Amino acid sequence: MAALGLTLALPGHAQAQQAAPANTIDAVRGRGQLVCGVNTGLAGFAQPDSQGVWRGFDVDYCRAVSAAVFGDPNKVRYVPTTPQVRFTALQSGEVDLLSRNTTWTLSRDTALGLDFAATNFFDGQGFMVRSSLGLKSAKELEGATICVQPGTTTEQNLADWARANRIRFTPVVIERLEEIVAAFISGRCDAFTTDVSGLAATRSAQQKPDDYLILPEVISKEPLALGVRQGDARFADIVRWTHFLLLSAEEFGINQANIDQMANDPRPEVQRMLGRNGELGKMLGLDNLWAVNVIKAVGNYAEIFDRHLKPIGIQRGPNALWTTTGGLQYSPPFR
Numbered sequence: 057m058a059a060l061g062l063t064l065a066l067p068g069h070a071q072a073q074q075a076a077p078a079n080t081i082d083a084v085r086g087r088g089q090l091v092c093g094v095n096t097g098l099a100g101f102a103q104p105d106s107q108g109v110w111r112g113f114d115v116d117y118c119r120a121v122s123a124a125v126f127g128d129p130n131k132v133r134y135v136p137t138t139p140q141v142r143f144t145a146l147q148s149g150e151v152d153l154l155s156r157n158t159t160w161t162l163s164r165d166t167a168l169g170l171d172f173a174a175t176n177f178f179d180g181q182g183f184m185v186r187s188s189l190g191l192k193s194a195k196e197l198e199g200a201t202i203c204v205q206p207g208t209t210t211e212q213n214l215a216d217w218a219r220a221n222r223i224r225f226t227p228v229v230i231e232r233l234e235e236i237v238a239a240f241i242s243g244r245c246d247a248f249t250t251d252v253s254g255l256a257a258t259r260s261a262q263q264k265p266d267d268y269l270i271l272p273e274v275i276s277k278e279p280l281a282l283g284v285r286q287g288d289a290r291f292a293d294i295v296r297w298t299h300f301l302l303l304s305a306e307e308f309g310i311n312q313a314n315i316d317q318m319a320n321d322p323r324p325e326v327q328r329m330l331g332r333n334g335e336l337g338k339m340l341g342l343d344n345l346w347a348v349n350v351i352k353a354v355g356n357y358a359e360i361f362d363r364h365l366k367p368i369g370i371q372r373g374p375n376a377l378w379t380t381t382g383g384l385q386y387s388p389p390f391r
Contacts (some may be wrong), residue, residue, distance in 0.1 A: 057291035080152050080284065081125070081341065089131050092118035093151035096136040096233055098128045099257040101157055110134045113364040114155040116354045117176060117282060117299070121153060123296050124346045129353035139208050140231055143168050146283055153295060154283035157251060159209045171288075172281035173295040178374040178384050179275035181213050182252040184259060187269045189246065194273040200246040201226045203236050210250050213276040251278050253370055260368035269332075292338055300387035301347050304329060305356035307377055307387070312355040315348060329390045336390060357385065 068151055084090050094102035094114055119129035121179065135151050142158065145151045147169045157179075160172040183194045183202075191197070194217075204211050206229045228245040230236040237258050240248040248255065248372040252274060259268045282299065284292045305311065308326050310318045320328055327333040329347050337344035354360055374385030 080288045084152055089133055090122045091133045091151045093135050093137045093142055093145050093154045094156050100364045116360045117155045120350045120354045122296050123353035127349045139205055145342045146170055154361045155390045157280050160281040163391045169286045170283050171286045172283050174299040175281045176299050177279040177280040179251045179253050179280050181276040182274050183247045183271045184247050184255040184268055185247045186346040187267055192272045198223050201228055201244040203228045203240045203248040214249055217275045256370050257368055302357040303385050303387040305351050306358045315351045325390050
């Protein structure tokens with residue numbers, strides 16, 4: 057889910073571009089801190105715990121990039137961003153990296169002054185209703201009121217889907233996630249629509265999750281991706297290859313527990329990944345042991361997924377490795 061972006065005026069876009077740092081990695085190193093744009097609070101993805109420490113799938117990507125750059129996963133400042141402001145925050149230089157359940161689309165990739173470094177979660181839009189309604193399909197939502205966030209692909213997908221299926225509905229449009237969830241829980245709307253991962257996170261956070269049902273239809277493709285500013289290939293490469301590292305580490309059986317022992321693994325690609333052979337780290341402008349630092353900090357992709365998403369009922373599905381039936385996650389070679 058992500059702001060449609062075409063609503064941004066071009067003059068504002070130009071001003072934001074002028075205000076952004078010309079070289080992100082130098083700016084990050086200069087301040088000694090990565091500034092990461094995250095969700096305002098979504099279980100499993102980005103949410104402060106009772107001590108105010110940010111945790112989640114998207115948060116671990118921020119920590120991984122920090123570990124790659126600084127050798128320390130904790131040199132991150134988290135900036136909560138709503139769907140309406142997240143792109144402006146990235147364009148203006150308020151944040152360096154957008155790790156915030158954001159869909160990669162053509163319009164965003166071309167018109168907003170940002171690039172998508174990698175798809176770290178394949179998702180799709182769905183619907184959640186109260187179980188007491190007895191619904192089994194989204195096509196039974198004729199005449200329903202449906203909660204949806206404005207300025208998102210979700211809003212447009214909902215309109216397209218309803219038109220294609222000749223379903224009439226009344227939208228209840230609320231910007232902030234916590235407010236729209238509260239509206240749904242209170243019965244102000246019959247259904248809530250967003251990415252299925254977001255629905256699962258919302259459902260898991262309720263006192264009685266079984267009171268809510270995620271309907272089977274998935275009405276869109278939502279490749280959630282890591283966003284960086286356009287024209288900054290050095291930083292984009294670091295973010296992109298940090299994601300690929302997490303995938304390759306899982307594929308080669310490298311994790312937090314065995315990373316020190318894996319330095320002696322004889323497989324050539326493992327030797328290159330872990331900086332024992334070749335200069336791949338230096339090619340990225342990083343320490344040659346950057347990969348070791350990342351895996352020690354957050355583990356591999358499976359460890360991040362299992363730590364944050366498995367507990368709220370999200371299965372790997374298309375986010376399994378390409379070596380698994382139906383898996384789409386795939387890394388180019390470390391060579």
